[in-house]
Amino acid sequence: MTVSYVSVRHYSRKTNRTKRYTRSASLRLNGTWMEEAGFTTGTKLDVRVMPGCLVITARLAETTLMQVFNKAKELPESEQQKVMAFLQSVIARVELEKL
Incomplete structure (x- = not known):
């Protein structure tokens, strides 16, 4: 070449x-x-x-979760904190279900 x-x-x-x-x-x-x-x-x-x-x-195809995450980054700081709190509660629930 x-x-x-x-x-x-x-x-x-x-x-x-x-x-x-x-x-x-x-x-x-x-x-x-x-x-x-x-x-x-x-x-x-x-x-x-x-x-x-x-x-x-x-480039890997962007997953739905990543699309949502990228949109959340455009939110005001206070709204981003609410999204993070929600995601942490979901993670905690998933961890509990593993037990």
Whole structure:
């Protein structure tokens, strides 16, 4: 695999004529191995960039619990405390049921 490039056309909005082209590095990934590695079509990705290194990871689907938790983080502090108290009571109840 080799890093390639893509050309980007820059044009004048007034004349709609090309002013110049620039090149940007490009890397194309495709193949059945991607699905085998968990990168199916439509998968959201996280890309971490370090000198000489790219790390591409598939984002896990957000569970309903995480969606609710993330919404709760947007609430005012007093409401967040109520949510936390409720969750702690649920956890305590679950722990009691285990006994």
